[in-house]
Amino acid sequence: MTGDPRLASVKDWLLSRKPELADLDLDFDLIENRVIDSLSFLEFVFFLEELTGRELQATAETVNAFRSLHNIQKEILNGSL
Amino acid sequence: MSQTSTRTGSIEQILDRIIGLSVDTYYNPYKTFQWPDELPEAQWWMSPGLMTVAGTPYAEELSEAQLMALSKWESIHFYSLNVHGIRDLVLEVVKRIHTPGFEKESEFFHHFVGEENEHMWFFATFCLKYGGKIYVDKKASWAIDSVEPDIESLLVFARILIFEEIVDYFNMRIGGDETLHPIIRQVNNIHHQDESRHIAFGRELVKQLFSQLAQKYSQEKLQAVDQYLRRYLLASVQSLYSPAAYRDADVPNPYKFRTELLEHPGRREHNAKILKRTVDFFTHNGIVSEQADLR
16 A cells, blocks of 8 residues: 555545455455445545545546556546546 | 236236326427526525425525525436436336336336436426536446346336435425426426326336245345345435535535535434335335335
8 A cells, every 4th residue: 555645545435334354455346346336436436526626527437447446546546537 | 937927916907007197198398398598596496495404504504595506506416316317217127128027017118218208308408408517427337236137127126216206205395385486396296297107106016026036035135135225225315415516506615515414413304204205115015124224
């Protein structure tokens, strides 16, 4: 995990909703492993929007940006999605 | 076994009745509405008691002008949710029309898809004409789970029913609020009239699809359905709280505002009231095992 406190916040948010998980690797597939599912996705988008201070383009085409902590860091926290 | 082969006559009676009503009460939506060029900004766009600040100190602390602005953007958000929700449900019904298991329902599905398409048109027209936009749909658009087709069908029609019942709660109240602009009342009243048929059908179909699953699947599978639907009920009511609408109404810190509203006891009461009829239906029929926890 990098030292970006925003990424640590993302990880904390996800782990708080999946207490059975001890940790999340950067490349762990959050969707495939149902850490995020269709019913929690909207709340996750709002959390990330508040964290980044901007509206996100959450569409079928951009779903991979939400797929792992690594992608979130690259595409959302440090990117322009 | 066909999904319809074990159904009782009640769904057939309902289908006969609502298809007849669809034909007899058919209207041309493209000629029904006399859309004013614009609506006054300084008015209530929805009943104040239906806004997401109702039952919280914000209903008193915000000025009337701020509340009216919020009522406008919450209305545009509500109608945008309708546009997106209808698109999703039409896609699911079209996937099933004239497929095995839905032989009896397919005649009604033609009316359903036609009516829902028209509802989507008048909600979109309202948003574009008076809000200048349709709020973007940020719900997850990927397939939720790989579940058995008959479980998926139950979840699809349960989601449609939950969506329609929540919307109808608002339609009935907005349509009956004589302080609101006539075009706002008309849009909601007409939608309510059509949705009454869709809800009657949806309740019967969900009951019967579930009774088939209950005979076929383990308690573990049924509990997963129960858990999913309880989460869906909660997610549906939470989707009414829109940071984008709060931002457009110039509410500072819209995400924090949304979180505060969702955590407020007054809002939990309102959320429970919005969902009561629906939760009662699902619990009464043993589909959802307990009152949904709306916290």
